[in-house]
Amino acid sequence: MLGVIGVIISLALLMYLAYRGISVLILAPILALFAALMSGGADAHLMATYTEVFMKAFAGYAKSYFPIFLLGAVFGKLMDDSGAAKAIAHTIAKKLGKDKAIAAVVLSCAVLTYGGVSLFVVAFAVFPIATSLYREADIPKRLIPGSIGLGAFSFTMTALPGTPQIQNAIPMPYFGTDAYAAPTLGVIAAILMCGGGLFWLSHRAKKAKAAGEGYGDHPDEVTNTIDTSKLPSFILALTPIIIVLVLNYILGRVYFPGTDGAYLEQYATKLSKVTGIWSLIISLVIAIIFTILTNLKRLKDAKKSVNQGAIGSLLAITNTCSEVGYGNVIKSLAAFAIIKGAILGISSNPLISEAISVNVLAGVTGSASGGMSIALEALGKTYMDMAQANGIDPQVLHRIATLSCGGFDTLPHNGAVITLLGICGLTHKESYADIGMCSLIIPICTLVIILILANFGIV
Template identity: 75%
Template sequence: MVGVIGIIISLGLLMYLAYRGITVLVLAPILALFAALVGGGGDAHLMATYTEIFMKAFAGYCKSYFPIFLLGAIFGKLMDDSGSAKAIAITISKKAGQGKEILSIAIAGAILTYGGVSLFVVTFALLPIAVQLYKKAGIPKRFIPGNIGIGAFTFTMTALPGTPQIQNAIPMPFFGTDAYAAPVLGLIASVIMFGGGLLWLTTRSKKAMAKGEGYGNHPDENIVQLDESNLPSFGSALIPIILVLVINFILSKFVYVAGKYNGDYLKDYGTKLSSVGGTWSLVIALVIAIVITIILNKKRLSDAKKSINQGAIGSLLAVVNTSSEVGYGNVIQSLAGFIVIKDAILGVSSNPLISEAISVNVLAGITGSASGGMSIALGVLGKTYLDAAIQQGIDPQVLHRIATIACGGLDSLPHNGAVITTLGICGLTHKESYADLGCITVVIPICTLVIVLILATMGVV
């Protein structure tokens, strides 16, 4: 019982102190060892726990996912610096026309995120365009974070089949799946999240405007005026995004599949094709897209080397943060007290889909990270869920999609790093904008998850 209390206190402190702004790089190892000390008492071997459990899990996660973090960040930076991201957003906003401002920003964000551009780059790219459109239409600025969230922080991050975001890559080695797992469930979830988000924000903005609320007075706003003279064409900007999706699909479905590619040699490396094929497909697709982006924008990228370097450096914090959370989870898993917690999670339902949905969502909420929460949950219980699914005749693809959709719910509570950063970039506070952002990124995705779970239990894949 003492061990369980130690774990609960450790998790509570992780959530609270992360919200207070202390980096998880410091929190994760300290609080993991705290839990080990409370649970193990005088028998706790703290240094061995740190080097042989925490750091081993940390390194294992880096080994599996660092290439995706790295290449995704570089690709996003090149799309930003070349003006490609802005070109896509501007073209869509012009095509949508007056009265469709919220729709155009949501679609632009969805295209960029689905194409592999990182969430933060999307926010930076869309903000000046959203400001311009909102001012002209008289829409309150406080709705911009939620508007960006519709396209960038929901279905394109977790549900839409084929998305190259890290959240969709994490389940692949656990379940032997690819980025296009459970396409029907993913498409249904995408429609619900996109439609629900648009309906919510459109209704809310119209009510606010009807009461006389306008864009608002924001004296500290410092938005650089857009210069469209040197932007690439819409078609040219879209090519790298299309390449990511098409190449990833071809490699996943027609190359790295049983009978199409001989991966027998991988047993010499201690792995199998089903565990790495999805990652390989995504890595190759991103590399090709990066090269093409540079070629198409060689005149606009005044210093491609600088863009690549900045993107690479920017990826480090994200992957190290998540690796630290995974290390934390593995230490917790090793403690005797965790058996009680594990049994409680598994005891919620005999259906592994329901248990997985709850564990991923709760851990994402505690850590304030979709990727971190899912990584911990699958690292601890992934094999258990897979074994149970196989016994019950559930397709592993469904496990994959439920995990990704579940990670995009409670992760966006107020202490989430992306939420805090997005509000900061927009120059808005939690009080001004979180009610709408939270509804779009927490409430609607959780409702979507419930619907998808019902459909999954009915056999929809």
């Protein structure tokens, strides 16, 4: 029982101290060893736990996912520095106009994130355009974070089939799936999330207008004007995104030469476990090369952009690796058997159990990718075995996992939420209600509906 208490205290401290600004790189190993000490008492060998459990899992996760984090960050940086991200957002905003300002911001974010551009790059690229549109339409500025959150933190991150965001890549090795897993469920979820979010934001804008509230006076607001003459054309800017999506789909369904069973056996893996990752790596590499070659004049220093993107990826991957290492230490403890039994005891249905475990851990860690990685590392094989015993398609496990990570992850202590509010120059008090509705409440309600549909055999 003492071990279970230790795990609970460890998780509570992880959530609280991360919210207080202490790096997960420091917190994860310390709190993992604290839980091990509470569970094992005097018999706990902390150094062995650190080097042989925590760091082994850390390195294993980096081996599997570092290329995706690296290439995704480089691609996002190039799309930003070349002006492609701004060109896409500006064109969509111009076509839809001020009368559909909310939809224009959401759609701009959605197109960019669905194409693989990082959430932070999207927020920086779209915010200046959003301020211009909202000011012209006299919509309260406090609704901008909710609009960006809806377009970047919800359906394009977790629901739409094929999205190259890391949250959609993590389940692939566990379930032998690809980025287009459970397409019907994914599309339905995306429609529900997008439609529900737009309805909410439009309702809030109308309510504000009726109350006489406009854009507001923001004397400290600093926005950079966009020189459209230096931006690439919309088609050229969109092409790298199309390359990622189309190539990823095609490569995920073709045979990779020289990868017969006997060849891969020496690496202790199967083609089904690596095809999704390989497809995404190749797609991103080709999209990066295309972006550089077609924007040489617009990129002031392509080498610098690539280097900055690569360096920027390090914190994201190491944070997530640390959370995975933490999860593996917890999984190795005797107390985890009790916790695992409690989680699985919530429901004999693996989809429901998976949805709960991923959501809770994403909320505790304040990270969609971190929470899902911990849950799948600890329980992924169990869920896979349960699904096979119940005739559930692994694709459904994949989609439920991704949808589940995009719920409680956006509680107020989430790093992306804090960064988004910082970019917009607003506070939790002013804008979190709309962020929470669009990226937490509506996605959770959508997940419940998708769970019902999944149990009827829809894939």
